[in-house]
Amino acid sequence: MDSRSFTKKYYIDRRKANTVKWQRGRKLNCLPLWIADMDFKDDERVIEKLKEFMEKGDYGYGNLPEDYYDVFIDWHKRRNNVEYRRDTIRFTKGAVDAMYQVIYALTNKGDSILINTPLYPPFKASIKQCGRKPVEVSMIDNDGYFTFDYKAIERKFKSGRIKMLMLCSPHNPVGRVFKKGELEELFDLCHRYHVLILSDEVHSDIIMPDQEFIPSLALKKYRNEMISLVAASKSFSLAVFSHCHVIIPNRKLLRKFIDYQQKHHSGSVNAFNALPTYYNYIYGEQWLDSLCNVVFENYQYFSKELSPYFEISNLEGSYLIFVNIGEYNKDESASKYLIEKCGLLCNDGESFAKGYNNWVRINLATSMKNIKKAVMALKGIIEQ
Template sequence: MNMDSKTFTEKYYIDRSKQNTVKWQRGRKLKALPLWVADMDFKDDERVIEKLEEFIRFGDYGYNNLPEDYYKVYNNYQLERNGITYKQEHIRFTRGAVDALHQLVCALTEKGDAILINTPLYPPFKGTISSTKRKVVESKMINENGHFVLNYKDIEKKIIRNKVKMLMLCSPHNPLGRVFSKAELEKLFALCKKNKVIIVADEVHGDIIMKGHSFTPALSLKKYQNNIISINAVSKTFSLAVYSHCHVVIPNNSLRKKFIAYQQSIHAGSVNAFNALASYYNFQYGKEWLDSVNELIYENYCYFKDKLSAYLKMCDLEGSYLLFVNLAPYCGEMSGADFLLEKCHLLVNPGESFDPDYRSWVRINLATSPANIRKAVKTILKQIKENSL
């Protein structure tokens, strides 16, 4: 049974404002309500906390293996939620999704190789390509009145012109909130297969899906699985950033061998068994929590949209808890993020960090209490109305 958002908030919302959390510490410094950084203001399910407490209290902090039924428990969760299972021998581990992106680029491409991304996009994708001295090839997504779509013609033209080796896909998409349909993915994967492009799909937002949408795991399109690598984790799902733990699923034997060889060369790939426990217990006990948090995020989104869509353009939120919103024309010469900070005391992620063309846009984190979202909406509305006088 799902909890309604009031019950969920009463039970799980935590006051992080005095803690060393990245999100709230900066908010404190800037005297602003923090709605940036992709983590949630909710604590985990009590049973998960108890299980982790048990481990800590036992005090054995030596080298540990994964629980023997780890893969079974992981696959039960994946099957129930996403209709997919992954073969144990195809799974490798990294300390996080960005670590996975970085290791995959290093293992499977050479310096100077071209890698394509669909922008605006979560900055570490581009950062990883640049810092590893690969060539960034950007294809901008097309804004169809708040619904951003892939530009297939542009993607194919750029793949051919730049001899692209890898496409890094963010699915669901951060910051555009898109949950790509099976047909959209199929069209993209066919195009990549035809041009021998490896697809790396970062799917860490795949469990936060709004009503009316369903997530298609990249590897469920079996026909293309030799070309696809899935990065999946429940770090966003249950807000487990502190327990860096991520799965990299590589069905293609030759790509997997290369990846393993790379991991061995940098002494990476051994799993951190303590970090894995937070995922392991959430796979088992997190269902009600997760269904409830999905409901709460959807309600926060509906409230925000209902109150502000007459004034502001924003993306349709299909998945994730990150809403991309355009502050033009109210922000004038200022960036959208500066406007919200200075005039509304709200701290958000600036649109230009995802793409320089999106200066008037901001990314707003909705995974907080309805009261915080109401407060944010109230201050934005007040500013908009004053600006329009």
């Protein structure tokens, strides 16, 4: 479906909605382009299936659909050429919940965990909250194209105290879909220094044209040292259902994780919350492909209009861009400045790492009309 028809059919006017994104926008009198959810409703067949479930009125303890695992495994095999095994899959209430559980279960108090920044804030927060030490390595910024600093990572690994690397792939906020060679170089280092890898892949379904997403577990050589977080929550905007898969092929690590979940009564899956994932994997593929086109067109437009003035991350995956407004920022933080001057609510660059006070993260999963409004507002600060 072309982007105009998709928007016409699925865009939701959320101005009065009781959602985190739009409620804060209302409070500040801003167009909200922050937080990672979308302004589009789900495919009508998925909504119909959920309605059917509700209308039955049978809300007793439920099971997953019998073919839930087949549908999940088939989706990832077909789209990303990776084979997950049913007996390696566990569930959590969302990806951030999974981060906490994996850290608690598979590392020890006081261990160091490495992250590549700038990065989605809950990575660092979860490490700290669990009593582990975050070790930040800055990515190299080549005019909006961010890459790993392998030398700096190795220097940290050499200290011998790092037990885990938490990877965000595709990367939020810099939008990278890492090449196979980049991942291999990173994982080789982890292997050499006995560092476990936790790969958060919740953005893996939103991939821009000509990009190929490589699931970490598709690189079989490293499977034994790898935990992947996989979800449909970003793909189809299902955040309210809090449903995520944790995949652990290594038997010993899996056993440890299951023991942790049993001790904390956190391993059972909510069958209702799993349904939107299941139905979207069955009915949502065309919807998703159209959505990716909408995001890409929004990105192309934004970039064409504003790249002469701002540094804009290369969007390869996800619907989030990281934007450096540089000298146009006249406040202590760009996000504050844009609220006041443009009526735009974006995520603050400093929340992703220190030193990014001229940067904001912008969510493109909305209508072209909203993106045009945002571009016009941003041009206002250039012309001042």
